[in-house]
Each structure stands twice: as C-alpha cells, then as structure tokens.
Amino acid sequence: MKKHIQYIFIRTLPVLFAFLFLGMAFGLLLQRAGYNVLWAFFISASVYAGSMQFVLIPFLGTEASIFTVILMTLSINCRHIFYGLSFIEKFKRMGKAYPYMIFSLTDETYSLLCSTKIPADLDEKKVFFGIALFTHVYWIAGSVAGSLAGELITFDTTGIEFAMTALFVVIFIEQWLSSKNHIPAVAGLLCAVVSLLIFGPGSFILPALIASIAIIMAFKNSIQNKEAVI
Amino acid sequence: MTGFAYDAVIVLTVAVCTFLTRFFPFALFGRKQQPHPLVSYIGKTLPPAVMAVLVVYCLKSMQFTSLPAFAPQCIGIAVVAALHVWKRNFLLSIGAGTVCYMALVQVVFR
Numbered sequence: 001m002k003k004h005i006q007y008i009f010i011r012t013l014p015v016l017f018a019f020l021f022l023g024m025a026f027g028l029l030l031q032r033a034g035y036n037v038l039w040a041f042f043i044s045a046s047v048y049a050g051s052m053q054f055v056l057i058p059f060l061g062t063e064a065s066i067f068t069v070i071l072m073t074l075s076i077n078c079r080h081i082f083y084g085l086s087f088i089e090k091f092k093r094m095g096k097a098y099p100y101m102i103f104s105l106t107d108e109t110y111s112l113l114c115s116t117k118i119p120a121d122l123d124e125k126k127v128f129f130g131i132a133l134f135t136h137v138y139w140i141a142g143s144v145a146g147s148l149a150g151e152l153i154t155f156d157t158t159g160i161e162f163a164m165t166a167l168f169v170v171i172f173i174e175q176w177l178s179s180k181n182h183i184p185a186v187a188g189l190l191c192a193v194v195s196l197l198i199f200g201p202g203s204f205i206l207p208a209l210i211a212s213i214a215i216i217m218a219f220k221n222s223i224q225n226k227e228a229v230i
Numbered sequence: 231m232t233g234f235a236y237d238a239v240i241v242l243t244v245a246v247c248t249f250l251t252r253f254f255p256f257a258l259f260g261r262k263q264q265p266h267p268l269v270s271y272i273g274k275t276l277p278p279a280v281m282a283v284l285v286v287y288c289l290k291s292m293q294f295t296s297l298p299a300f301a302p303q304c305i306g307i308a309v310v311a312a313l314h315v316w317k318r319n320f321l322l323s324i325g326a327g328t329v330c331y332m333a334l335v336q337v338v339f340r
Contacts, residue, residue, distance in 0.1 A: 073247035084255030159332035188279025192286035
C-alpha cells in the first residue's frame with residue numbers, strides 16, 4: 001500500500017502544483033463573487049472541471065436559464081466525449097470504481113493515465129484509482145485554500161500555470177519517443193493549429209479532435225502495421 | 231426560486247452535464263463485452279493527438295505581435311522539451327520549465 005501511495009504521489013506531483021494554483025485561483029474568484037468556502041468545496045467536488053468552473057462563476061447569482069447553462073457546459077466540455085474511448089475496457093475492469101473513474105476523467109487525469117506505465121510490482125487498478133482520487137483531492141484542496149486564504153498570498157505566482165502546459169508537453173514527448181508511428185501526434189498538432197486559425201481560441205478543440213480522428217481513421221492501415229501507441 | 235436554491239440548481243446542472251460528456255463513450259460502447267475494433271483502435275491511437283491539441287489549447291492566447299507575447303512560452307517549452315529528451319524525468323522537466331517560465335514573465339519580459 002505504501003509503495004502504491006508513494007508511486008501515485010510522485011506521478012501526480014506535477015498536477016499537484018498546477019491544481020493547487022488553479023484551484024486557488026478558482027476559490028479566490030468565487031470568494032470575490034460572494035460565494036464562501038462551502039461553495040468552493042462542493043463545486044470542485046461535484047463538477048471537477050477546471051475551465052468550466054471558471055465559466056460557471058459569472059452565472060451564479062443570475063437568472064440564467066438552465067438551458068443556457070446546459071448548452072454552455074456541453075460546448076465547453078465536449079472534448080471529454082473522446083477521452084473515454086481510450087479507457088472503455090480498462091475502466092470496466094475496475095468494478096465499483098467504474099463510475100468514479102468516468103466522473104474524474106479530466107484533461108489532467110486522462111493525460112496521467114495515458115502516460116503511466118505501471119511497474120510490475122504494483123496493481124494497475126489501485127494506481128489508476130489513486131491517480132484519479134489524488135488529483136481530485138488536490139483540486140478540492142486548492143479551491144478551499146484559495147477561498148479561505150487566497151488574499152494572503154504575497155509572493156508573485158504569475159506564470160505558475162505553465163506547469164499545466166509543461167505537463168502536456170512532457171506527455172506528448174513521452175508518447176512520441178515511445179511510439180514508432182507519429183501520424184496521430186502530427187495529425188493532432190496540425191489539426192489543432194489549423195482549427196485555431198479558422199475557429200479562434202474559443203471553439204477550436206472540437207473540430208481539431210474530430211479532424212484528428214478522421215485522419216487517424218484514414219491512415220488506419222499504415223498506423224496499425226506499426227506498434228500500438230499505449 | 232430563491233437565489234441560493236437557483237445557484238445550487240445551476241451548479242448541479244453543470245455537474246451532471248460534465249459527467250454526461252465523460253460518460254458518453256462508455257454509454258455508447260461500454261455495454262458490449264468487447265468494443266468494436268475500430269473504437270478500440272481510435273482509443274489506442276488518439277492520446278498523442280489529444281496531447282497535441284491540449285498543448286495548443288494552453289498556448290491559444292499566444293500572439294506574435296510583440297516579443298513578450300510569445301517568447302516566454304516558446305523558451306519555456308524549449309526548456310521542457312530539451313530537458314525531457316535529455317533526462318526523461320517528469321518532475322525535473324516540468325519543475326525547471328515552470329520556474330524558467332515564471333522568471334521570464336516576472337523578470338525578463340515584464
């Protein structure tokens with residue numbers, strides 16, 4: 001058990017930094033909007049979606065229609081539709097933790113789970129569940145801390161959010177180095193840049209992912225002849 | 231409905247919709263013993279594409295109009311990438327890259 005916790009803690013350390021900071025930013029903004037630490041706790045525990053929670057703040061206290069809220073949530077989180085595809089079989093094997101694994105499949109958890117090669121002496125199910133739980137707790141802890149003490153931080157934290165970018169870059173490189181076929185990686189990069197230029201920063205992710213899947217399917221034969229990526 | 235209750239309904243709605251987006255592929259393909267080969271194929275090959283999209287997502291506000299609007303990001307990523315190819319140590323690459331980026335935006339390109 002101790003070995004598992006140690007391993008999970010080290011693997012999730014980059015997300016700890018990023019989530020404590022982003023979570024605190026969320027808690028602080030929520031506090032300033034007039035919602036106390038209980039709201040920070042329950043929103044971070046139940047929604048658990050970084051960018052969506054920031055978008056949610058200005059909706060609180062308004063008479064926004066539920067329909068608008070639904071549309072907003074679906075359009076911001078629709079990229080998550082694709083994340084589960086990589087874990088259908090693995091999550092099904094996790095028994096009681098199955099719904100929780102689906103609930104906690106954020107960008108960061110997805111990235112960590114994709115990039116984790118479980119050492120032979122550890123149990124994959126425990127490591128997967130631990131990664132999901134630890135990162136969720138970091139996020140809640142960050143939000144609560146930001147809500148309670150965000151105003152007290154005096155040192156300059158500008159730029160600390162780069163930890164998230166760095167995490168995605170590192171995982172991208174890991175996957176690049178460990179796979180012989182680079183078509184999916186290049187497709188993702190090209191589609192993202194082209195889609196960003198066409199659709200702008202607000203709505204480029206979904207077209208980019210759909211185009212990437214189309215390219216991956218078009219090159220199925222040449223990709224499958226080499227080794228699988230995960 | 232009072233403000234408090236309505237806020238709670240909004241939060242709950244966001245929570246449920248977020249879960250539904252994550253649940254979608256499992257609802258669609260999770261019931262069968264074995265998902266369709268094409269679905270497992272996409273699931274296996276998609277992660278590098280998603281990572282690339284997420285990296286671009288993090289850089290989406292980068293602009294090439296002035297040096298401080300793109301140099302810190304580019305240098306930061308170069309440091310992360312070089313360190314990672316060299317040592318392949320997650321914490322070192324992410325930690326050093328982030329500190330370097332913070333120094334760039336706070337001191338060098340302020």
